[in-house]
Amino acid sequence: MSIKLKIILLINIAFCLAIIFISYTSIKFFRQSLEQSFISNNVNVIKDIARLGKQAISLGEYEELNNAIAVLRSLDSAIYYVAILDAQGKVIAHTDKAMINKILPSKSVFGVFHDSLEIIKLEISDDLKAKDQFFVNMENGLKLYTFTYQSTLKGERIAFIRMGFLDDVIVLRMNKTHDIFTRNLAYKIFYVLIAIVLFSIYISIIFTRYINVFSKALKLLGDGKFGTKITVASKDEIGSLSADFNKMATRLREIDYLKEEFISNVTHELRSPLGAIESYLNYMIDEDLENMIDKDEKLTVKGINLSERHEYLNRMRSNTRRLRKFINNLLDVSKIESGNIHLDKKMVNIFNLVAEVKDLFYMQAKHKSIEMKIIVEESAGYIYIDEDKIKQLLTNLVNNAIKFTGKGGEITIILSALFHAEDRTKNFMHSIQIAVVDTGIGLEEKNLEQIFDKFEQVKNKGPIQDNFDKGTGLGLAVAKGIVEAHGGKIWVQSIFGKGSTFYFTLPSVIIE
Amino acid sequence: MSKKYKILVVDDEQDFVDLIRIVLEKASYQVFSASNGEHCLEIVRVEKPDLVVLDLNLPNMDGHEVCRKIREKFSFKDIAVLMLTVRTLEHDFVSGFGCGSDDYMGKPFEPKELLARIKNLLRQAGKLAVE
Ligand SMILES: Nc1ncnc2c1ncn2[C@@H]1O[C@H](COP(=O)(O)OP(=O)(O)O)[C@@H](O)[C@H]1O
Numbered sequence A: 001m002s003i004k005l006k007i008i009l010l011i012n013i014a015f016c017l018a019i020i021f022i023s024y025t026s027i028k029f030f031r032q033s034l035e036q037s038f039i040s041n042n043v044n045v046i047k048d049i050a051r052l053g054k055q056a057i058s059l060g061e062y063e064e065l066n067n068a069i070a071v072l073r074s075l076d077s078a079i080y081y082v083a084i085l086d087a088q089g090k091v092i093a094h095t096d097k098a099m100i101n102k103i104l105p106s107k108s109v110f111g112v113f114h115d116s117l118e119i120i121k122l123e124i125s126d127d128l129k130a131k132d133q134f135f136v137n138m139e140n141g142l143k144l145y146t147f148t149y150q151s152t153l154k155g156e157r158i159a160f161i162r163m164g165f166l167d168d169v170i171v172l173r174m175n176k177t178h179d180i181f182t183r184n185l186a187y188k189i190f191y192v193l194i195a196i197v198l199f200s201i202y203i204s205i206i207f208t209r210y211i212n213v214f215s216k217a218l219k220l221l222g223d224g225k226f227g228t229k230i231t232v233a234s235k236d237e238i239g240s241l242s243a244d245f246n247k248m249a250t251r252l253r254e255i256d257y258l259k260e261e262f263i264s265n266v267t268h269e270l271r272s273p274l275g276a277i278e279s280y281l282n283y284m285i286d287e288d289l290e291n292m293i294d295k296d297e298k299l300t301v302k303g304i305n306l307s308e309r310h311e312y313l314n315r316m317r318s319n320t321r322r323l324r325k326f327i328n329n330l331l332d333v334s335k336i337e338s339g340n341i342h343l344d345k346k347m348v349n350i351f352n353l354v355a356e357v358k359d360l361f362y363m364q365a366k367h368k369s370i371e372m373k374i375i376v377e378e379s380a381g382y383i384y385i386d387e388d389k390i391k392q393l394l395t396n397l398v399n400n401a402i403k404f405t406g407k408g409g410e411i412t413i414i415l416s417a418l419f420h421a422e423d424r425t426k427n428f429m430h431s432i433q434i435a436v437v438d439t440g441i442g443l444e445e446k447n448l449e450q451i452f453d454k455f456e457q458v459k460n461k462g463p464i465q466d467n468f469d470k471g472t473g474l475g476l477a478v479a480k481g482i483v484e485a486h487g488g489k490i491w492v493q494s495i496f497g498k499g500s501t502f503y504f505t506l507p508s509v510i511i512e
Numbered sequence B: 001m002s003k004k005y006k007i008l009v010v011d012d013e014q015d016f017v018d019l020i021r022i023v024l025e026k027a028s029y030q031v032f033s034a035s036n037g038e039h040c041l042e043i044v045r046v047e048k049p050d051l052v053v054l055d056l057n058l059p060n061m062d063g064h065e066v067c068r069k070i071r072e073k074f075s076f077k078d079i080a081v082l083m084l085t086v087r088t089l090e091h092d093f094v095s096g097f098g099c100g101s102d103d104y105m106g107k108p109f110e111p112k113e114l115l116a117r118i119k120n121l122l123r124q125a126g127k128l129a130v131e
């Protein structure tokens, strides 16, 4: 998971937890305050009734009181009943007319607490004394919120008021308000969430911007572009990090340059003396050959006869040649790696080039009785390439093919042109493809890519020929460099034990 | 070979000069040698050799420049130039022709090849009868 995503997720999770907590507590608090306000509202109503009750008792006239509570009930559907008793426990007013004038046993009046479900402590006003209670109880099978209130006159209880509210209606009513509240809250949370998401993205961008800058630069560095610099104009840790990075990049470039220079100096210095040695050996071998034809082979110079000498000189020469080839390849690779490969392009008849390379290997192929042939699938004509380098590349491939193919094998060079479908008629090729097919030892799947790296050779290739050319592991690295400098691609397909096919393409070529 | 052809060998490496001298003298050429461009031009002016075997890699003035200077005064018919370069696949090789050299050969060389190329150049210049 990317750091960007992590930052976004982290911020969002943190804020969501906070929001959940805040909204949970606020909903809970809102619910409580709803209940509180329900109670405090009704306490006021009860007080009004009590005032009316007192008046009615002092006048002995209860008609009006009964009317008042009837009106009250009709106004609020949550009121189940209202009962007012005098000091003796006689019902003087009741929403249920049948109850009027009944004497309720004081126990059932004051003993209401027995069947209460819960007693809610009221701390609403001083007017409400200990016995004035609000509680939840069951009456006639209904869950009620019940208020009881004692009205006193000069310290003496003169009336007792009891009011029952239907729990269903109250809860429904509270739920309605509650729902409105939560819906509002949800809307607000939604907007806040959007803001948080945007905020977290912004923060993550700020943080990862630098990481991206650095990872891009490091990637370039990894690809060998040692001149890579980072420009961050900030004076914080990131600024100093980028300064250090630049220092490192500069140092790497210096080292790389030194390496290139070292290789090129050393190889140049090696080449001249090697060239001299080989040239002298060439001369001596030639002369000896002539002497061997002219004179006696047994001619001895201090215990070494002429044919032995010839053999030793030849060995010296082949080792010198191997060293020279290695140095040349090394120089090529270092040139390719430093991007100093210079292409001297001109129009070249590709078929002729392929044929020439094939001819170079005539002797070698004959020696191993390998059959070599060229197949032209699509006449490619002239293409615009660096002739010498493409020759070198093809030489490397064919050389490998011969090296890794046993006696009696077959090597085929297939020349084909790849067209853009619509361009076929206009005689314009997209690219040409050359394949070098052999029937040799083949390659294992896992080695197909790495053999193009420098110094990579596959171990245990088995004895294919007697004086096995040890090689340098540079041939394919050079080949790859040359193909890529031309903008082409090189790859290999192989069946282990059956043979390999090396392909390469050269793009943007024009047919004759 | 009745007439002795003059060949100038220019290389800053004495080993090469010596070897080429041995090979060429054995083939009955008259050999001059020089180790740098200035010296080479001096001998060209004085001796007017038939052919110059010129190493590309010379101190101060490189083979291309020396060759160009020779061509300013002498044509191929006067003096043929055989360029020697270290590698056969180097691009400077091809551009050697641009400066007016007539053939090129890689270093290290095969004495037989050197002789064959020299003979060929002399023949092309009309100095050697077709055998
Ligand atoms: N035609 C081929 N068949 C099988 N293996 C091959 C072939 N060409 C190359 N290889 C493998 O790839 C390796 C690298 O090749 P190369 O870079 O040319 O180096 P070298 O030939 O000097 O060993 C070889 O050592 C060999 O293991």
Ligand SMILES: [Mg+2]
Pocket (backbone or CB within 6 Å): A396, A399, A400, A471, A472, A473, A475, A476
């Ligand atoms: Mg190879």
